[in-house]
Amino acid sequence: MTVIQGQKPNILIIGSETTLGRHVREALARQEYRYTCAASVEEAVSANRHLGVDAALVDMASLGAPAGLSLAASLRRALSHLPIVVLTSAPGVAIAFEAMRLGATDCLRAPVSPTDLREAVERAVRWRRSAAGRAGALDRLAREMSSRTNALVSACAESGMGSSVALEEWVSALYGRDRWMWDHVRRVADLSVLIATTMGADPRVVAEIGRAALLHDVGRLAIPAGVIQKPAPLTRDEQTLMRTHVQASYEVAMSLPFLEPLAVTLFTVRERYDGSGYPLGLTGDSIPFGARVIAVAEALDSLSPEDADETSVAEANAGLVQGAGTLFDPSVVRAWLRYLDSGVRRSACY
Structure with a gap:
C-alpha cells in the first residue's frame, strides 16, 4: 500500500x-x-x-x-x-x-483531463459529506415505494404494465399532497408519448418512455424537503445532493422488478446533448432515446405550463429551437414542431 x-x-x-x-x-x-x-x-x-x-x-x-x-x-x-x-x-x-x-x-x-478529474474528486468529497442525510431519505423512499409495490403489481396483473390507470394511481399516491409535482410529471409523460409517437417509435418503446416520464422526478423525493424548498441559492454541497436524485431514481427502479426496464432512462434524464448534463456527461446519441425525449418534454412543460397563453407557447418553442444541438437532440425538437404543424391531437397512453 x-x-x-x-x-x-x-x-x-x-x-x-x-x-x-x-x-x-x-x-x-x-x-x-x-x-x-x-x-x-x-x-x-x-x-x-x-x-x-x-x-x-x-x-x-x-x-x-x-x-x-x-x-x-x-x-x-x-x-x-x-x-x-x-x-x-x-x-x-x-x-x-x-x-x-x-x-x-x-x-x-x-x-x-485534469479538470475532469478535479471536478469528479470534488463531487465525490461533497457526496461523502452529504451521504448520511441522503441515505436516510433514500431508505425512507425505498420503504415507501416497496410498500406500494404489491398494490401496483395487483392492479397491473390483468391489464399488464401498460395500464396507465394503475401506474398513475400509484405515482399519484407516492407524491401525496404535492399536486404541482404530480401534475408536472403527468404532463411531461403526455408530451413524451406524443413526441415519441410522432418520431415513429415502436408502440412498446413509446409506452416505456411514457412510464419513465411519469417517474422521472421520483428520486427528488429522496432529497430532504429543506433542500428542495430552500428559497435561497443552494450551497455547493446542496447542489451535489440535488444531483443525486437521478442515482436515487435508478437505485429504486433497479430494486423493483417491474420498474427495472426504466432504470437507465431514469438515470440519464439530466444528460444534455452537448455533454453538459449529469451524471455521466454523455453526448448525442449515446444518451438513451427515452431520456432525450423526456428532456424536451420537461423543458416544454417548464417553459410553457398547461395554462400558458399563445405568447408563452411561442417563446417556449423558440427556446427549444435555440437549445437544439446543445441542450436537446435536434431530431426530437423537430418532431415536436412537426406535431404542432400537423394539427393532429392524440391521446397519451402509457
Missing part, C-alpha cells in the same frame, strides 16, 4: 498500473491531493481505518471489467458511505451503467 502526502483530501486508488492510472496519480499529485494506492478491498478497508480516505478511484482498465465491477460492489458493501469513482476506457456506456448499479457514485471515461 503506497501513501503520498499532500494538503487536500486523501483519495484511494485501486488498480493503478496502467497509462490511465499513472496519469491519474500524476494529476492528483500536481493538484496536491493525498492519495493511497491499494490492490484489494482488504487494503482499502485497512487504509480507511488507519489513514482515513475521502473517496475511491477504481481503475477498470487495470483490473478488467468483471474484476473491477466485482471489486466496486465489494467496496460498496465494505465502506457504505465512501464515494466510488470508476475510471474506464471501455467504449459505450454499459460498463458505466453497471458500475453505478453496483454502487459507484460517478464514472470518468478516458481520456480524463
Whole structure:
C-alpha cells in the first residue's frame, strides 16, 4: 500500500498500473491531493481505518471489467458511505451503467483531463459529506415505494404494465399532497408519448418512455424537503445532493422488478446533448432515446405550463429551437414542431 502526502483530501486508488492510472496519480499529485494506492478491498478497508480516505478511484482498465465491477460492489458493501469513482476506457456506456448499479457514485471515461478529474474528486468529497442525510431519505423512499409495490403489481396483473390507470394511481399516491409535482410529471409523460409517437417509435418503446416520464422526478423525493424548498441559492454541497436524485431514481427502479426496464432512462434524464448534463456527461446519441425525449418534454412543460397563453407557447418553442444541438437532440425538437404543424391531437397512453 503506497501513501503520498499532500494538503487536500486523501483519495484511494485501486488498480493503478496502467497509462490511465499513472496519469491519474500524476494529476492528483500536481493538484496536491493525498492519495493511497491499494490492490484489494482488504487494503482499502485497512487504509480507511488507519489513514482515513475521502473517496475511491477504481481503475477498470487495470483490473478488467468483471474484476473491477466485482471489486466496486465489494467496496460498496465494505465502506457504505465512501464515494466510488470508476475510471474506464471501455467504449459505450454499459460498463458505466453497471458500475453505478453496483454502487459507484460517478464514472470518468478516458481520456480524463485534469479538470475532469478535479471536478469528479470534488463531487465525490461533497457526496461523502452529504451521504448520511441522503441515505436516510433514500431508505425512507425505498420503504415507501416497496410498500406500494404489491398494490401496483395487483392492479397491473390483468391489464399488464401498460395500464396507465394503475401506474398513475400509484405515482399519484407516492407524491401525496404535492399536486404541482404530480401534475408536472403527468404532463411531461403526455408530451413524451406524443413526441415519441410522432418520431415513429415502436408502440412498446413509446409506452416505456411514457412510464419513465411519469417517474422521472421520483428520486427528488429522496432529497430532504429543506433542500428542495430552500428559497435561497443552494450551497455547493446542496447542489451535489440535488444531483443525486437521478442515482436515487435508478437505485429504486433497479430494486423493483417491474420498474427495472426504466432504470437507465431514469438515470440519464439530466444528460444534455452537448455533454453538459449529469451524471455521466454523455453526448448525442449515446444518451438513451427515452431520456432525450423526456428532456424536451420537461423543458416544454417548464417553459410553457398547461395554462400558458399563445405568447408563452411561442417563446417556449423558440427556446427549444435555440437549445437544439446543445441542450436537446435536434431530431426530437423537430418532431415536436412537426406535431404542432400537423394539427393532429392524440391521446397519451402509457
